[in-house]
Amino acid sequence: xxxxxxxxxxxxxxxxxxxxxxxxxxxxxxxxxxxxxxxxxxxxxxxxxxxxxxxxxxxxxxxxxxxxxxxxxxxxxxxxxxxxxxxxxxxxxxxxxxxxxxxxxxxxxxxxxxxxxxxxxxxxxxxxxxxxxxxxxxxxxxxxxxxxxxxxxxxxxxxxxxxxxxxxxxxxxxxxxxxxxxxxxxxxxxxxxxxxxxxxxxxxxxxxxxxxxxxxxxxxxxxxxxxxxxxxxxxxxxxxxxxxxxxxxxxxxxxxxxxxxxxxxxxxxxxxxxxxxxxxxxxxxxxxxxxxxxxxxxxxxxxxxxxxxxxxxxxxxxxxxxxxxxxxxxxxxxxxxx
Amino acid sequence: xxxxxxxxxxxxxxxxxxxxxxxxxxxxxxxxxxxxxxxxxxxxxxxxxxxxxxxxxxxxxxxxxxxxxxxxxxxxxxxxxxxxxxxxxxxxxxxxxxxxxxxxxxxxxxxxxxxxxxxxxxxxxxxxxxxxxxxxxxxxxxxxxxxxxxxxxxxxxxxxxxxxxxxxxxxxxxxxxxxxxxxxxxxxxxxxxxxxxxxxxxxxxxxxxxxxxxxxxxxxxxxxxxxxxxxxxxxxxxxxxxxxxxxxxxxxxxxxxxxxxxxxxxxxxxxxxxxxxxxxxxxxxxxxxxxxxxxxxxxxxxxxxxxxxxxxxxxxxxxxxxxxxxxxxxxxxxxxxx
DNA sequence: AGGGTTTGTGCAAACGTTTGCATGCGCTTC
DNA sequence: GAAGCGCATGCAAACGTTTGCACAAACCCT
Numbered sequence: 110x111x112x113x114x115x116x117x118x119x120x121x122x123x124x125x126x127x128x129x130x131x132x133x134x135x136x137x138x139x140x141x142x143x144x145x146x147x148x149x150x151x152x153x154x155x156x157x158x159x160x161x162x163x164x165x166x167x168x169x170x171x172x173x174x175x176x177x178x179x180x181x182x183x184x185x186x187x188x189x190x191x192x193x194x195x196x197x198x199x200x201x202x203x204x205x206x207x208x209x210x211x212x213x214x215x216x217x218x219x220x221x222x223x224x225x226x227x228x229x230x231x232x233x234x235x236x237x238x239x240x241x242x243x244x245x246x247x248x249x250x251x252x253x254x255x256x257x258x259x260x261x262x263x264x265x266x267x268x269x270x271x272x273x274x275x276x277x278x279x280x281x282x283x284x285x286x287x288x289x290x291x292x293x294x295x296x297x298x299x300x301x302x303x304x305x306x307x308x309x310x311x312x313x314x315x316x317x318x319x320x321x322x323x324x325x326x327x328x329x330x331x332x333x334x335x336x337x338x339x340x341x342x343x344x345x346x347x348x349x350x351x352x353x354x355x356x357x358x359x360x361x362x363x364x365x366x367x368x369x370x371x372x373x374x375x376x377x378x379x380x381x382x383x384x385x386x387x388x389x390x391x392x393x394x395x396x397x398x399x400x401x402x403x404x405x406x407x408x409x410x411x412x413x414x415x416x417x418x419x420x421x422x423x424x425x426x427x428x429x430x431x432x433x434x435x436x437x438x439x440x441x442x443x444x445x446x447x
Numbered sequence: 448x449x450x451x452x453x454x455x456x457x458x459x460x461x462x463x464x465x466x467x468x469x470x471x472x473x474x475x476x477x478x479x480x481x482x483x484x485x486x487x488x489x490x491x492x493x494x495x496x497x498x499x500x501x502x503x504x505x506x507x508x509x510x511x512x513x514x515x516x517x518x519x520x521x522x523x524x525x526x527x528x529x530x531x532x533x534x535x536x537x538x539x540x541x542x543x544x545x546x547x548x549x550x551x552x553x554x555x556x557x558x559x560x561x562x563x564x565x566x567x568x569x570x571x572x573x574x575x576x577x578x579x580x581x582x583x584x585x586x587x588x589x590x591x592x593x594x595x596x597x598x599x600x601x602x603x604x605x606x607x608x609x610x611x612x613x614x615x616x617x618x619x620x621x622x623x624x625x626x627x628x629x630x631x632x633x634x635x636x637x638x639x640x641x642x643x644x645x646x647x648x649x650x651x652x653x654x655x656x657x658x659x660x661x662x663x664x665x666x667x668x669x670x671x672x673x674x675x676x677x678x679x680x681x682x683x684x685x686x687x688x689x690x691x692x693x694x695x696x697x698x699x700x701x702x703x704x705x706x707x708x709x710x711x712x713x714x715x716x717x718x719x720x721x722x723x724x725x726x727x728x729x730x731x732x733x734x735x736x737x738x739x740x741x742x743x744x745x746x747x748x749x750x751x752x753x754x755x756x757x758x759x760x761x762x763x764x765x766x767x768x769x770x771x772x773x774x775x776x777x778x779x780x781x782x783x784x785x
Numbered sequence: 786a787g788g789g790t791t792t793g794t795g796c797a798a799a800c801g802t803t804t805g806c807a808t809g810c811g812c813t814t815c
Numbered sequence: 816g817a818a819g820c821g822c823a824t825g826c827a828a829a830c831g832t833t834t835g836c837a838c839a840a841a842c843c844c845t
Binding site: 111154156157158159160161163164169171173176178179180181182183184185187188192201202203204205206219220222223224225245246247248328357358360361364383384387388389 | 449492494495496497498499501502507509511514516517518519520521522523525526530539540541542543544557558560561562563583584585586666695696698699702721722725726727
């Protein structure tokens with residue numbers, strides 16, 4: 110249907126190869142012919158067919174990106190970081206969502222490979238280093254974000270982020286600090302928990318299992334966590350949450366129970382969503398360098414595409430952002446319901 | 448680099464066409480051969496090349512989706528709606544972001560066309576019905592979301608949504624209702640404003656220009672709007688906001704100024720972000736049927752792809768969700784600063 | 786036993802590009 | 816004025832697939 114190089118050739122009275130060369134600015138085509146052909150291409154509304162071209166050049170100039178879901182605030186600057194560098198190197202970036210579903214994730218990677226994408230960047234992978242086994246099925250470069258078990262990856266040092274967050278609470282005088290975790294077994298959750306435990310230990314605070322809660326990283330599960338913590342005999346004076354959504358849920362539930370944050374209880378989130386700085390109270394949180402994360406991911410992928418496979422997981426630092434949701438431990442604190 | 452149909456043919460001692468037919472389950476290939484070839488394809492890690500196939504079938508099974516930015520909460524269910532129906536019909540959906548930049552939007556559409564996508568769905572278009580002029584440059588089906596000036600589109604009836612919202616405020620007794628608009632000149636903004644004016648008029652409330660504010664649809668601009676409204680002699684008793692982010696900004700600024708929502712002032716948003724139901728107070732807002740919006744957009748696109756061009760813009764209803772941020776008008780109300 | 790049908794496979798063209806090589810032409814150079 | 820050269824262009828193969836047509840072998844029916 111679309112107009113092809115042959116149509117232009119016919120209209121210009123030259124061969125298809127001349128048209129191709131003219132459009133690619135080949136030195137051995139006369140200026141006159143180039144001008145004429147370009148004019149014609151313009152008039153006929155010609156757009157080259159990348160599939161056809163890629164067949165011979167073996168290059169699609171396409172990067173696939175697997176995201177969890179289109180509305181994840183974590184993606185905003187990350188995708189931007191990827192796109193900026195990709196564009197500079199002549200690649201286009203296309204996204205497709207996995208919904209954190211392993212089957213679907215593989216389906217998406219397969220879709221990219223079928224289209225012969227030059228490489229793939231994956232966030233929130235459910236497969237993780239399983240890709241090492243799948244390399245014959247997916248013989249294209251893959252870079253993972255926040256999976257340090259896979260050799261081609263960038264990850265944020267969440268252990269250090271968690272340490273900073275909990276240390277901040279300890280320095281404010283808190284000793285009964287709840288840990289509201291995320292989906293069970295996830296590495297990023299383990300890192301946060303490890304940081305939490307390390308700081309408690311370093312400060313000779315004994316770990317109290319009733320202060321550990323396994324959530325899902327949603328507002329809803331934050332609400333549940335806080336409500337649960339209000340039922341135990343000695344409620345915590347501070348919450349260290351898996352992410353900002355959880356923190357929002359916690360704050361919400363505490364406020365509904367009549368408590369004030371941070372007067373009666375401190376809350377720390379993780380991620381630094383845009384919302385975190387605008388919530389009421391604004392939320393103390395751990396920021397991941399998402400833009401840089403994207404930049405590094407695409408850089409590693411480009412290296413991989415160029416054949417350099419001598420790479421290691423790259424670590425990026427996390428940063429504590431102190432805002433209004435944390436304050437000195439209070440004497441009153443939370444009153445348990447019952 | 449990748450293994451091709453020819454490699455399998457060589458290994459199986461048959462011709463490439465037999466391999467192709469075997470893999471496509473052609474009826475005239477013996478079961479024995481099919482089994483042997485499939486086995487081989489599996490072992491060699493063969494994945495068909497869609498670019499090559501599409502060249503002859505003239506079908507890429509690919510839908511492009513232009514989004515504003517990967518983190519727009521508006522996209523969550525919309526993309527899902529698109530993907531579900533697309534998948535059922537054998538298409539994959541890929542997204543790329545325009546950042547609300549006209550130049551970049553065209554670049555993305557061009558990228559999809561170069562890759563011979565079967566069609567494109569665009570949200571937040573800066574070009575709008577300009578695509579009618581560009582149809583020779585982009586001879587592929589395009590469906591716009593929320594642009595009713597373009598014949599192939601689905602849009603939400605924001606006029607009605609705005610009317611419901613403002614009427615709700617009027618029924619609560621409010622008469623000094625501020626309108627905090629979005630980016631100037633946008634159609635969706637005009638609709639909201641029209642609904643606002645209609646309801647005022649129908650209730651014999653004279654329009655007061657000092658209660659009109661042009662914002663940008665961000666939290667920040669909501670903050671500015673509210674701060675400004677606190678400086679005028681007779682502050683509003685209610686805010687009708689362009690979107691939920693603006694509403695959050697407004698609420699935030701009011702609270703910082705010592706006011707309580709909804710006791711001293713009511714606030715209505717637009718969009719029903721997940722956050723809206725979890726903010727404190729939870730936000731009365733207008734919900735767009737985003738999932739349905741996506742479903743209808745892809746359905747129209749599929750029609751278009753099948754050659755049915757006898758279509759009209761389709762309208763979907765908006766729905767008012769009443770929550771905590773609105774209440775009866777108070778006697779005290781907001782006190783102007785100065 | 787001979788014609789017809791069915792069954793399984795291969796040949797070759799085509800899709801829209803790119804690109805190495807060949808070719809034809811006009812110009813310079815001795 | 817012939818040889819050589821550079822310039823502009825065309826021919827044809829190739830990329831990985833699909834598919835109409837041809838073909839050969841095996842089967843069936845009378």
